[in-house]
Amino acid sequence: MLHTPSKQGNRPMLAGLLFTLALFWGSVASADPPFILVASTTSTEQSGLFGHITPKFTEATGIEVRVVAVGTGQAFAIARAGDADVLFVHDTAGEEQFVAQGFGVERRDVMFNDFVIIGPADDPAGIADAASAVETVRRIAALEAPFASRGDDSGTHRAELRLWEEAGIDPAGRWYRSLGSGMGPTLNTAAGMGAYVLADRGTWLNFHNRQHLAVLFEGDPALFNPYGSVLINPERHPYLKHDLAMQWHDWLVSAQGQAAIAGYEINGEPLFFPNAE
Numbered sequence: 001m002l003h004t005p006s007k008q009g010n011r012p013m014l015a016g017l018l019f020t021l022a023l024f025w026g027s028v029a030s031a032d033p034p035f036i037l038v039a040s041t042t043s044t045e046q047s048g049l050f051g052h053i054t055p056k057f058t059e060a061t062g063i064e065v066r067v068v069a070v071g072t073g074q075a076f077a078i079a080r081a082g083d084a085d086v087l088f089v090h091d092t093a094g095e096e097q098f099v100a101q102g103f104g105v106e107r108r109d110v111m112f113n114d115f116v117i118i119g120p121a122d123d124p125a126g127i128a129d130a131a132s133a134v135e136t137v138r139r140i141a142a143l144e145a146p147f148a149s150r151g152d153d154s155g156t157h158r159a160e161l162r163l164w165e166e167a168g169i170d171p172a173g174r175w176y177r178s179l180g181s182g183m184g185p186t187l188n189t190a191a192g193m194g195a196y197v198l199a200d201r202g203t204w205l206n207f208h209n210r211q212h213l214a215v216l217f218e219g220d221p222a223l224f225n226p227y228g229s230v231l232i233n234p235e236r237h238p239y240l241k242h243d244l245a246m247q248w249h250d251w252l253v254s255a256q257g258q259a260a261i262a263g264y265e266i267n268g269e270p271l272f273f274p275n276a277e
Contacts, residue, residue, distance in 0.1 A: 035064035036244045039076075039084035041155055042182035044227070045069035047202030047271050053260040057251050063244050071182070073153030079103065079230070082237030086245040087230040088252075090155035090200075095228045104230040110252045111261050111272045112226040115159055116204060117217040118187075119145075119196035127196070133220040134167045141167070144175040146195035150186045151178030155225075160198045163222065187213075200225055202271035226275070229253075 044050055045067055054065040068078060072089045079087040080103050087104065089095060098104045117127060117136050125145040127136040140147055149171070150157040164171050177195065179186050183203040190197040191211040199207075204215070229249050234242045251257045258274035265271065 033058075033062060033064050034241070034244055035066055036085040036241050036248055037083075038065055038067050038086055038088050038248070039078040040067050040069055040088040041072050041075060041090055042069045042184070043090065043154075043156065043200045043203050044088065046182065046184045047200070047206050048266075049202065049261070049264055049272060052264040053257070056260045057248065057257070060251065060256060061247050063247060065248065069182075071150070071152040071154030071157065073158075079232055082232070082240060084232070085241045086232060086248055088227065089230075090225055090227045091158055092226055092228060094155075094158070095230050098230060103233055103236065105233050106249070107228045107230045108249065108253055109275050110227050110229050111258075111274050112224065113201045113272050114218065114225050115156065115198055115223040116201050116215045117196065117223075118190065118199055118204065118213050119216045120194045121212050121214040123216050125196065128216045130217060133163055133217065133222045136217050137163045137169065137171075138167050140196050141169050141171060144173060146193050147171065147176050148186050148190040148193060148195040148197045149176065149178045150183065151180045152182070154183075156183060156198060156200055159223075159225070163198070166222075205266045205269060205271055227272070 050065070050067050058064050068084060070078070072091045072094065075087060075089050076094060076098060078084050079098070087098070088110070095107045099107050117133065119125070119127065125139045125143045127139050130136045130139060149160060177189070177193070179189055183199060184207065186197060187199060187203070187207050188209055189195070191209050191213050194212060229252050231242070231245060231249055232240060234240065261272050261274045262270060
């Protein structure tokens, strides 16, 4: 006669199986390397910087870095919502406000480069000999020469808007194209249109579809472009990986991190300059 085990008799076997599966999945989960999610700007990714420095950080700490590269305004929103472990952007006033409002607990200067004003090599608005960055946008607006704006509330877009504001101009009309796109796509559009555009130097150096575009104006202190790392307030978002984020925050300004930033070059030209105190 075939003996069928009772349900009660199966319980020890089932419990043992569940315990074994729990151990297995626990070991699989623990085998995954730890990682942090960094809310950052498109310029740090599209310039190639993160591809250069994050492997060095991982080698030093065993922590992987996953980047959400968006406009600076979006990066702030992601960090405020607690959807990233740490913030790395380039809008000092916005970063300081983020901390003052209690969303962040510490900001550190990490590096800098500059913005450049790019346009058609024949420079129809004649900005190359302008006395200041503000004067360049006045000349562009006076001619209504095509201008490609990121229009995405990024750090670059915010810097551009400050120039128009200081010039006393509200840019509008068919000549002014607000694109709502990252730095690389905006440069592509500018190349196709033969338009002027404000860009960070790092992305420009890593940009290959230049066509007839050239750097026409640079060097004004108004075009200084600092980047900062900001820790997110653990009291607001206690579930984030604050201990791992602190290791990234510390590494960026360490001798090793600063050397990694300084060592990133294209054709012998550095894209960013370390400036931690």
